[in-house]
Amino acid sequence: MASNVSIEQNSGKLPWNERLSYGISDFACSFSFNLVGTYLMYFYTDVFGITASAVGTLMLVARVIDAIDGPIWGILIDHTHTRWGKSRPYFLWFNAPFTFFSILCFTTPDLPMTWKIVWAYVTYIGVDVLYSAINIPLTSILPSMTTDPKERVLLSTIRSLFSNFGGTLISVIALPLVTLIGGKDQSRGFFWVAVLGASVFFVLYLVAFFNLREHVQTRSSQQALPIKESLKALKRNWPWLIVVLEIFIYWIGMSAKGQVTMYFFKYNLNAPGLIPLALFFNAAGIISVFLTPYVVGKLGKKNTMLAGLFIGIIGQAILGIGAHMLNIPIVIIGIIVGNFGNGFVGALPAVLLSDAVDYGEWKNGVRAEGIVTSASSFTAKFGMGLGGAITGWLLALGQYVPNKTQSASSLLSIEFNYVWIPLIALFIGFMLVVFYNLTAEKEKQMNQDLAIKHQRENDEYSM
Structure with missing residues (x-):
């Protein structure tokens, strides 16, 4: 019997309005959430007045909760079937709640210390859970947009x-805006900068929702998958x-580094005025991201990832020399080299996970984009939280x-977070990627087999 539901297949190029809308969705995420990742620990300790140990515990507790909510969002996506698709509706449903909580994180009610900590727990865990609700669909929608590896x-x-660009922009302008808006009242400045970031997110995520489409739909993708069936894809x-595993280890290191950037320049180098400049050099990653398609075409995905991790290791080693010598030019060189390598590393996980969706279907007969x-x-947020807890x-x-001349032990702890934890994480990540086994030849065979499978399913579905 013929069905009224059409099955779409887009195995090739997408129009530029969809490509750009996919891009601005992560600009929105980074512009809003990088404010949390870069400045929230400093905000908690030096503005809101919570102890560093309490903040570290908070970030670990939030990650334990993420161990539950992340897979739940994935399962919910696999069970979602609307006229907008499976992943796309989440761009609309959780836009406003995330916007609201990202502002609450930088709100400073006048409370006793115990209730300040409670406030921090509620707002930080809230924004974290809601970030999963809007960011996981951004990754899960990619394999549903196209099956073309180059696309x-x-x-x-x-x-x-x-x-x-979004993460670099908010990192660079945040502190000057905090000072411009709040003057000596940093709490007021951070609040209004959070309002700015949340507003940008809200508008751009609506644009992404209206422009993106889920083109790749098979018979199996339009059916709700039981949890047990979804897990077979793994x-x-x-x-x-x-x-x-690589994402998890990588973000332990990057979170530890990002959380103490302000501390390192303020206390170790005694150069707080250079914080915006140091964060600006995150833009070195934009160059390598731009080069990623070309490098992948020459080296393949695995070798491009390995190259990025190796360059990141070199950058951290240079940074370590500069930190030991308290030499600002060497520190800046290390930052630039490291961020150039990180651009390659950051550009590829979404692609590799889309390949893993295909691989799960190829090997196990189950296509579960969400899970x-x-x-x-x-894993990224669990890594971030563990990195923040360690910090x-x-x-x-x-x-x-806070706001005092630091002891030698305090300066050493800041340096260890900024230099050596990221270096160790990059090295472990490099060793993990060495064992990545989805070769170009295997991927080509996989795509051919899946194309035949999908065509057969669609022919049966239209009968």
Whole structure:
């Protein structure tokens, strides 16, 4: 019997309005959420007045909760079937709630210390859970937009370019705006900068919702998958396992580094005025992101990722030399080299996870975009939280005291977070990617087999 529901297949190029809309969606995420990732620990300790150890514990607790909510969002996506698709509705449904909580994070009610900590728990966990609700669909929608490997790399590159630009922009302008708006009242300044970031997010995510489409729909993708069936997509899915472990380790290092950037320049280098400049050099990653499609065409995805991690390791080593010598020019060189390598690393996980969606279907006969790609948000945020927890605990161990001249142990704890934890994480990530086993030849065979499978399913569906 013929069905009224059409099955769409887009195995090729997408129009530029969709490509750019996919990009601005992550510009919106980075512009709003990077304010949290870069400044929230400093805001909690030096503005809101919470101890570093309490902040570190908060970030770990939030990550434990993420161990639950990340997969839940993935399962919900696999069970979602609307006229807008599976992933796209979440752009609309959770836009306003995330906007609201991202402002609450930088709100400073006059409360006793215990209730300040409670406020921080509620607002930070809230924004974190809601970020999963709007960011996991951004990854899960990619395999539903196109099956063309080159188009996926291009889309991920555009997304990473916009993400890097958004994150760099808010990082650079945040502190000057805090001072411009709040003067000596940093709490007022941070609040209105959070309002700015949230407003930009709200508008751009609506634009993304209206312009994006889920073109790749098969008979199986239009059916609700039981949880047990969804999990079959992960069975012996070694490319998926390698990618999610690499994401987890990478973000432990990057979170530890990002959380103490302000501390390092303010206390170790005694150059707080250079913080916006140092964050501006994150833009070095934009160059490598732009080059990613070309480099992938020459080296392949795995070798491009390895190259990015290796360059990141070199950058951190240079940074370590500069930190030891308290030499600002060497520190800046290390930042530039490291961020150039990080651009390659950041551009590829969404592509590799889309490949893992295909691999799970190829090996196990189950296509579960939600559960497979939700791991990227879960592991990234779990890594961020663990990195933040390590940072808070090390600062407490080093006896960090806000807005005072720091002891030698405090300065050492800041340096360890800024230099050595990221270096260790990059090295472990490099070793993991060495074992990535989805070769170009295997990927080509996989895509051919899946194209035949989808065509057969669609022919049966239209009968």
